[in-house]
Amino acid sequence: MPVGERVLTKKAKANYSIDLGLFLTGLFEVVSGFVLWLILPRGGGQGRLVTEESFLWVRDTWITLHDWVGVAFMVLLIVHLALHWRWVTRMTREFLRRA
Ligand code: HEM
Secondary structure, eight states, X not given: OOTTOXXXXXXXXXXXXXXXXXXXXXXXXXXXXXXXXIISOGXXXXXXXXXXXXXXXXXXXXXXXXXXXXXXXXXHHHHHHHHTHHHHHHXXXXXXXXX
């Protein structure tokens, strides 16, 4: 192995994958949230209950994706926090001690 090259441990790969998942699902939630809010608002601005307009997908599909990608985001967030829980508790204790 060339000097200076580090081994990518299983732990580092798992952390990277979870964090990438968090970034992508978080980004999707923001994009789909703005689509639902600004591009395909409820009623479509026409006084109807459900808009028939579509932007890549119909509103109903955006809602389903927004819901389930949101669930995936929260699962990943819980795993991320669990993996770094010791860091969170130590940092909080240190922060309170110095406050
Ligand atoms: C992790 C982030 C988010 C989660 C977990 C989440 C979750 C949800 C859920 C569960 C609903 C209800 C959908 C349904 O009726 O089944 C919803 C609706 C909605 N969300 Fe989000 N959301 C997130 C981020 C955002 C963001 C950043 C925006 C704004 C830019 C946004 C805008 C909306 C809008 C406009 C609706 C209403 C859709 C309607 O009119 O029925 N969301 N969201």
